[in-house]
Amino acid sequence: MALYPLTIGAARVRAGSWRGSDDLAYLVPLTGAATLTLSTLARIRDRLLHDGFSAVVTAAVGPSERHMLEADGFSAHELLHLLCHDLGRSLPARPGRKVGIRRGRRHERAEILEGDQATFDEFWRLDADGFKEAIDATPASRVRVVHNKRVVAYAVSGRAGSQGYLQRLAVDPAVQGRGLGTALVADSLGWLKRRGAKTVWVNTQEANETALALYAKTGFRSAAHQLAVLRRAL
Numbered sequence: 001m002a003l004y005p006l007t008i009g010a011a012r013v014r015a016g017s018w019r020g021s022d023d024l025a026y027l028v029p030l031t032g033a034a035t036l037t038l039s040t041l042a043r044i045r046d047r048l049l050h051d052g053f054s055a056v057v058t059a060a061v062g063p064s065e066r067h068m069l070e071a072d073g074f075s076a077h078e079l080l081h082l083l084c085h086d087l088g089r090s091l092p093a094r095p096g097r098k099v100g101i102r103r104g105r106r107h108e109r110a111e112i113l114e115g116d117q118a119t120f121d122e123f124w125r126l127d128a129d130g131f132k133e134a135i136d137a138t139p140a141s142r143v144r145v146v147h148n149k150r151v152v153a154y155a156v157s158g159r160a161g162s163q164g165y166l167q168r169l170a171v172d173p174a175v176q177g178r179g180l181g182t183a184l185v186a187d188s189l190g191w192l193k194r195r196g197a198k199t200v201w202v203n204t205q206e207a208n209e210t211a212l213a214l215y216a217k218t219g220f221r222s223a224a225h226q227l228a229v230l231r232r233a234l
Helices: 038-049 063-071 106-120 128-136 178-196 211-218
Strands: 004-009 011-017 023-028 056-058 075-086 101-103 142-148 153-162 162-172 199-205 227-231
Touching: 004 162, 011 106, 023 038, 038 153, 038 178, 063 227, 101 178, 106 128, 106 142, 106 153, 106 162, 128 142, 128 153, 128 162, 142 178, 153 178, 162 178, 178 211, 199 211
Parallel strands: 023 056, 162 199
Antiparallel strands: 004 011, 011 023, 056 227, 075 199, 075 227, 101 142, 142 153, 153 162
């Protein structure tokens, strides 16, 4: 199920199925934490229950949203590192080994998702709707791939005003360690800087040491707070 917009009181959210699940909903708050009152959240949960879901997970939220949601009975499902890159600093060098990066094509979506599923554990894998959500999350975005007989790595980057986002980065485990992730990060940062972004944000799982090492290597630094994905039974 694709995500649908939902407005209740002053709160605006997107809601729908988590990665195609029949019983797990996905909730993306779009307005500030103050709009997530207990009564509003109760009405949102009632809507999700009516739509056939038995539990809900949230998008990654910051401390203020987390406080409001936990007051309604949500609990942390997973904590995420939030990292930022100041584009006023020098950009990372591309690997010495040439990596061919090009625009991702629509007919390659199935290959991209196959690579995504090989890279991430089951909870974090994208389906077609999740991939579209990553692309549509910002006003400007682009998909870049490394292709070697098939798509073996890809990145989704987005920009909203002066803020850039590395929405998704996946390198097939069979070809990790060859500089493909570094090349894709450098490519994304260069594009975002040319488009006027000043800061780039990315988040990753606490236990993903490979991703954390890559982001540190390419100039990202830990932000002042973590993000959290929350979960609640309906």
